[in-house]
Amino acid sequence: MAYCGANPESELLEHFSCLSVGRDERVIKDELSDSCVNPGLLYLSDEVLIVILKHLEPVSLLRLGCTCCRLFRVCSCDSLWTPRFRDLFGVGLPNITTAGYAAKTAFRLVFMWRALFRNVHCNRSLQEKLFAEVPYPPHAYWTQWLVIEERVPLPAAQLTCANIEKLWGMPRELFTVKLEECPEGDEMLRMEWRELYNLAVTHHGSTAMLFHYVLKQHQSSDHSELESMYHQYTQCRFQWLFTYWLFRQPAPLNRQLKAIYLQWRKHSKKKVSTWGETVCDVRYLASLHPITSDYWRGKLAWGDENVGIHTVGNYFSMCKSLVAWILGRDWGRLKRRKVYEDTLDGVYLLLKREMQERLVEHERFWQVAKVQMGRVCTLEETAVNYVNWKMIETLPYY
Known part of the structure; x- marks a missing residue:
């Protein structure tokens, strides 16, 4: 099932928006029982299928999951996507059974965000989102994604302790010294993004737990804008990057x-x-x-x-x-x-x-x-x- 003709990461760009459920599994079983064709993978137990599918890279896993209901369900197992998340992003997910979100969902969201963020220099749409409120941080949805980035191409942000606690999960007590330097009654802090990132990693205990915190915060978020921008990016990424390289x-x-x-x-x-x-x-x-x-x-x-x-x-x-x-x-x-x-x-x-x-x-x-x-x-x-x-x-x- 492995697809040998493309870079795995670039292939993912084209397939996240193509996830769909095929025909009803019962219809497939009826067709198989009425024919002499060997049912192949569909005749194996879920446990055996998972062992086989662990050898596939994300592209082939997505392709296989689009074929029918049963394979869609099996290919969405957390045990398949957790190691892929770790391999691609260098960060392990915590106990996914108690995390409150699926590993495949986490992989999909972080992959889309990272694909957009690493090309922000030539992506005018994302630039408008991130730089709209300078010197204040962008909209809370986009700021929440910036939390997991060590290097952010934005000037120092002006934030209140309440905003920092909501977005980064860090309590007011961590900023007692900085608050003492502010005028009385003024709780607006001016902080570099990298400083906020380092404080957040220290507070949460590890980069993995920081990722976990952000993904938990995004559980109830509407990701339609991210998906729309990602789809636009997949269609225009070569033209955007070439134009930037040629003229900038x-x-x-x-x-x-x-x-x-x-x-x-x-x-x-x-x-x-x-x-x-x-x-x-x-x-x-x-x-x-x-x-x-x-x-x-x-x-x-x-x-x-x-x-x-x-x-x-x-x-x-x-x-x-x-x-x-x-x-x-x-x-x-x-x-x-x-x-x-x-x-x-x-x-x-x-x-x-x-x-x-x-x-x-x-x-x-x-x-x-x-x-x-x-x-x-x-x-x-x-x-x-x-x-x-x-x-x-x-x-x-x-």
């Missing part, structure tokens, strides 16, 4: 990236003139290079947007080195462009499969580029003169 580089790297991105690349000057603006056609810019086109469609690193964008960054770092090397040669404009284009074509074709499966570092790109460039230069030397060069100009060197 610090100066002077932003100008360097634009120059390298368009170097010896045929493009529409009209569309490029709006570079970085709201009306910019980012899809068109992504189509200028095969690797960025692949990333835009989620074809790099098994659909992991963060690993994929690192590969894209390493690729253009190699392009920068290649341009510097070519410009250092005493070549004409035609030769420079032809060597550059054919070298990049060869690099892409050779590393295409590797880029689809894993992160490709700058050193790997540059190593392959030097080999391809050597072949290009050898062919150019055999041309001898300009006439022969023009004859093979339209042919690829790789």
Whole structure:
């Protein structure tokens, strides 16, 4: 049942919203009894099924749970999701039988939140939620999720002792010293988020118990907004991250990236003139290079947007080195462009499969580029003169 064609975490992005119950289990049993087909898994006891399903990763577990009522019930067992929660988030859940929430529910909520939070820098919708009330904390629902994060990209929060006790579960007595520093009658505390996190972990006893506290607090919460934002994120994550990478580089790297991105690349000057603006056609810019086109469609690193964008960054770092090397040669404009284009074509074709499966570092790109460039230069030397060069100009060197 294991799905070998995708990164487990990226596959989860597409399947949490697809959980559904199939046909009635009794109908399935009637069909099986009336046929000669081997019932397979459905003929096994729940205990045996659980032992088998422990070997599946979350993606396959979700897929199997969508097939019928019985497998949905078995695949939702706490004994299957508790170890997966620990493996993915590095935090164990307490005794789930007395926790008041299902391990699968805990996994689902924390996974959605973490997927959104780790990409908050390029997620405008989540930014609006988190930064709406600065210097005060965001809405209680979102602040409750921030409780479990050690690093929060928000300025110090202004909170009352009552708010801290409600959100972090820490009593007023912990802040006696800080209250003494405040003017009489003023209980508004200004605290860094990391300080609040460390105090909460100390107060609750461990990170696991802090997670448990937050999940208990969210038992009666309406998660429809989180689910809606998560669904939007699954649809747009590649476009958001690519746009951020392309236009939000610090100066002077932003100008360097634009120059390298368009170097010896045929493009529409009209569309490029709006570079970085709201009306910019980012899809068109992504189509200028095969690797960025692949990333835009989620074809790099098994659909992991963060690993994929690192590969894209390493690729253009190699392009920068290649341009510097070519410009250092005493070549004409035609030769420079032809060597550059054919070298990049060869690099892409050779590393295409590797880029689809894993992160490709700058050193790997540059190593392959030097080999391809050597072949290009050898062919150019055999041309001898300009006439022969023009004859093979339209042919690829790789």
